[in-house]
Amino acid sequence: MGDKQKMKRNQTAFLKEEYQELVKNNFDWRPRTLESGSKPHSIIDGKEVIMLCSNNYLNLSNHPLLIQGSIDAAKKYGAGSGSVRAIAGTLKIHLEVEKRLAKFKHTEASLIYQTGFAATAGLIPQLVDKGDIVISDELNHGSIIDGVRLSKADRAIYKHKDMSDLEKVLRDADTKYRRILIITDGVFSMDGDIAPVDKIVKLANEFGAMTYVDDAHGEGVVGPEGRGIGAHFGIEGKIDVEMGTFSKAFGVVGGLIAGSRDLVNFAYNKSRTWLLSGSHPPAVSGAQLAAINVLETEPEHVKNLWENTRYFKKELVSMGFDTGNSETPITPVIVGESKIAKELSNLLFDEGIYALPIVFPMVAKDKARIRTMMNAGLSKKDLDFTLEVFEKLGKKLAII
Amino acid sequence: MKRTIGFIVNPIAGMGGRVGLKGTDGVLKEAKARKAKPVAPQKARETLKEVALQKKNKDIHWITCAGTMGEKELKRAGIKNINIAYASKNKETSSIDTKDACKQFLVKNVDLILFCGGDGTARDIFGIVQNKIPILGIPSGVKMHSGVFGVTIHATAKMIEDFVQGSIPVGDCEVMDLDEDLYRKGIWKVQLYGVAKGIIEPTYVQVGKTSFESVSDNDSKSDLSDHILEEMQRNPTTLFFFGSGGTIDAIAKNIGLAHTLLGIDAVYQKKVIGSDLNEEQILKLLKQYPQAKLILSPIGAQGFILGRGNLQLSPVVVKKIGIDNIIVVATTSKLTGTPFLRVDTGDTTLDSSFAKREFLMVVIGYRFSRVVKIQTNNF
Numbered sequence: 001m002g003d004k005q006k007m008k009r010n011q012t013a014f015l016k017e018e019y020q021e022l023v024k025n026n027f028d029w030r031p032r033t034l035e036s037g038s039k040p041h042s043i044i045d046g047k048e049v050i051m052l053c054s055n056n057y058l059n060l061s062n063h064p065l066l067i068q069g070s071i072d073a074a075k076k077y078g079a080g081s082g083s084v085r086a087i088a089g090t091l092k093i094h095l096e097v098e099k100r101l102a103k104f105k106h107t108e109a110s111l112i113y114q115t116g117f118a119a120t121a122g123l124i125p126q127l128v129d130k131g132d133i134v135i136s137d138e139l140n141h142g143s144i145i146d147g148v149r150l151s152k153a154d155r156a157i158y159k160h161k162d163m164s165d166l167e168k169v170l171r172d173a174d175t176k177y178r179r180i181l182i183i184t185d186g187v188f189s190m191d192g193d194i195a196p197v198d199k200i201v202k203l204a205n206e207f208g209a210m211t212y213v214d215d216a217h218g219e220g221v222v223g224p225e226g227r228g229i230g231a232h233f234g235i236e237g238k239i240d241v242e243m244g245t246f247s248k249a250f251g252v253v254g255g256l257i258a259g260s261r262d263l264v265n266f267a268y269n270k271s272r273t274w275l276l277s278g279s280h281p282p283a284v285s286g287a288q289l290a291a292i293n294v295l296e297t298e299p300e301h302v303k304n305l306w307e308n309t310r311y312f313k314k315e316l317v318s319m320g321f322d323t324g325n326s327e328t329p330i331t332p333v334i335v336g337e338s339k340i341a342k343e344l345s346n347l348l349f350d351e352g353i354y355a356l357p358i359v360f361p362m363v364a365k366d367k368a369r370i371r372t373m374m375n376a377g378l379s380k381k382d383l384d385f386t387l388e389v390f391e392k393l394g395k396k397l398a399i400i
Numbered sequence: 401m402k403r404t405i406g407f408i409v410n411p412i413a414g415m416g417g418r419v420g421l422k423g424t425d426g427v428l429k430e431a432k433a434r435k436a437k438p439v440a441p442q443k444a445r446e447t448l449k450e451v452a453l454q455k456k457n458k459d460i461h462w463i464t465c466a467g468t469m470g471e472k473e474l475k476r477a478g479i480k481n482i483n484i485a486y487a488s489k490n491k492e493t494s495s496i497d498t499k500d501a502c503k504q505f506l507v508k509n510v511d512l513i514l515f516c517g518g519d520g521t522a523r524d525i526f527g528i529v530q531n532k533i534p535i536l537g538i539p540s541g542v543k544m545h546s547g548v549f550g551v552t553i554h555a556t557a558k559m560i561e562d563f564v565q566g567s568i569p570v571g572d573c574e575v576m577d578l579d580e581d582l583y584r585k586g587i588w589k590v591q592l593y594g595v596a597k598g599i600i601e602p603t604y605v606q607v608g609k610t611s612f613e614s615v616s617d618n619d620s621k622s623d624l625s626d627h628i629l630e631e632m633q634r635n636p637t638t639l640f641f642f643g644s645g646g647t648i649d650a651i652a653k654n655i656g657l658a659h660t661l662l663g664i665d666a667v668y669q670k671k672v673i674g675s676d677l678n679e680e681q682i683l684k685l686l687k688q689y690p691q692a693k694l695i696l697s698p699i700g701a702q703g704f705i706l707g708r709g710n711l712q713l714s715p716v717v718v719k720k721i722g723i724d725n726i727i728v729v730a731t732t733s734k735l736t737g738t739p740f741l742r743v744d745t746g747d748t749t750l751d752s753s754f755a756k757r758e759f760l761m762v763v764i765g766y767r768f769s770r771v772v773k774i775q776t777n778n779f
Contacts, residue, residue: 155765168759
């Protein structure tokens with residue numbers, strides 16, 4: 001009969017099919033390769049370009065003290081940590097980072113996760129469960145959405161930064177749920193605008209709700225010395241969970257939470273991502289520690305970042321570009337249709353500027369854009385060159 | 401993608417509006433006597449001019465009706481790829497012409513019917529094509545309660561472009577109409593006539609850092625079904641009234657219930673115990689089952705949850721059930737086009753207790769909701 005040989009199903013055919021579908025629709029990722037480090041002037045696919053889309057806002061990834069910090073820690077503790085934190089992978093340097101970070105953030109305690117995503121995906125499902133509700137800004141980042149999906153809690157969304165909408169959800173949720181968790185991005189990654197975290201915390205306190213702020217793009221960027229969103233609003237220690245990352249402005253890698261000692265005790269005992277992934281290699285921790293030191297002792301990086309940002313934004317606007325509601329070093333250049341954004345991005349690359357397009361459905365159909373992210377290491381000459389190119393291409397494509 | 405679009409203008413649509421007739425059905429003479437001017441042809445022309453400028457315009461093959469019922473406006477907009485499938489023999493066109501033209505569209509197997517008119521025209525077209533062909537309306541009637549209309553002329557033109565490019569899927573849209581004869585006697589009665597196919601923008605959910613998947617209306621409805629099913633399991637001694645319209649019909653069918661599309665059904669412990677109920681029957685059931693919940697979905701384009709198409713849910717019924725026991729469900733794509741929920745129960749105290757709430761939480765997915773403002777004023 002040959003039935004045994006007959007294939008029940010082609011178990012891996014979908015791998016190729018789904019990939020090809022992505023390619024067909026132009027939805028596949030084709031990451032460019034950096035042949036240099038991530039620098040203000042990077043070598044990408046053999047070409048030197050001005051980097052306008054890295055999250056290395058302060059150019060700390062190339063800072064000699066961070067590199068030295070990595071080397072020293074590797075020499076002292078080795079290349080790897082040997083285990084997950086809970087068993088035998090907590091090195092003294094991990095604890096040093098957490099202590100220094102809490103001090104930097106003006107909070108009681110802090111905890112380092114392997115990545116920002118690990119923090120969100122590990123902690124949110126523990127904070128809320130069945131019978132609880134997560135209330136989330138409609139424009140929150142994808143990693144938050146994934147974290148929320150892992151929880152059995154109910155979910156409600158409020159209009160972007162709309163406090164009266166949030167209040168309505170809170171009023172409705174107040175009597176129905178055990179715990180209420182409000183989650184928002186600190187700095188929104190697509191538009192570069194800032195959540196009214198002070199008002200959110202005030203509302204949350206009125207209703208007995210917890211607050212969780214994902215400050216990935218604000219850490220090292222907003223607030224005095226780049227201490228983040230809590231410091232920006234002068235409410236350090238009042239956000240229940242201030243979540244951030246070492247992967248962006250800090251120039252290294254890793255997720256973090258800062259808050260009360262109770263929060264940290266709870267978090268490391270309950271977050272499965274934290275408990276089940278290997279801890280950071282010593283070189284990572286050495287660089288993290290150095291990054292905090294640099295932020296506290298060399299204020300020029302944050303200062304340069306904001307000076308560059310203000311200059312770049314002002315000039316773009318005076319040329320007639322629409323930069324949306326940005327209040328941070330993320331400056332979108334809104335061009336309209338998706339294909340114009342893609343074309344502009346390609347032309348920019350030809351001219352030696354690397355900035356990626358953000359298109360529908362990540363943003364509305366008529367709001368496609370080039371998202372630029374400023375770097376403290378760019379000189380005025382670099383910025384003037386970049387602006388000149390933007391002006392030339394903006395006119396060519398009839399955007400301005 | 402090559403597309404064939406059936407195009408029809410109801411040249412008299414909208415004429416009754418400015419002269420205070422609340423519609424033009426059957427009162428054309430009166431409208432003309434009141435010096436009403438044609439509205440639809442101009443709206444049609446403006447839309448078509450935008451379509452003519454679109455790059456994909458050459459991919460469209462137009463099937464239309466002779467003269468003022470389509471041909472004239474297509475030609476005026478500079479569109480060339482036209483075939484005439486129907487010519488009226490009457491001097492004054494009427495709903496019979498609309499229906500006969502649609503029969504021809506069915507024969508020609510068009511991909512979409514684009515019409516210029518109001519609820520009356522939508523009803524005539526739906527009467528013939530049912531849900532075999534998607535319908536898209538250029539808003540130009542006096543009454544537009546149905547969900548088949550583009551929000552503006554510009555939006556309609558854009559929807560045509562997206563449809564031709566194949567980037568917009570098709571979904572359910574309610575066809576509603578006011579009974580004009582009753583209205584002119586002072587009785588306001590908007591009925592739900594059926595669920596047509598319309599063009600629906602998909603919504604997208606973020607699945608990764610910057611990757612998205614599009615969620616079809618059907619996926620959304622399946623999520624809503626899971627939510628309602630769980631609600632029923634959690635409340636085993638509660639009677640559930642299922643309201644009318646496409647969304648609730650899909651939910652009921654997903655749960656495995658035989659549901660009346662245009663009426664109100666009662667469901668107890670996952671069994672239908674009453675179909676297409678009138679007010680009296682509903683009140684009787686409420687005596688038997690004092691604990692009840694009512695599932696509603698905004699209907700048509702204006703977002704009515706009460707007072708349009710479901711008059712059997714009278715103020716007495718709603719008060720007995722209690723506002724707290726109303727579960728409003730909607731797909732995200734529907735909410736995109738429905739910024740407000742509206743209530744018009746005809747009972748001022750009841751309307752004002754809705755107004756006091758300012759908003760309702762609308763279920764948009766499994767255990768997933770969002771705030772939607774509520775309006776109680778008539779428009």
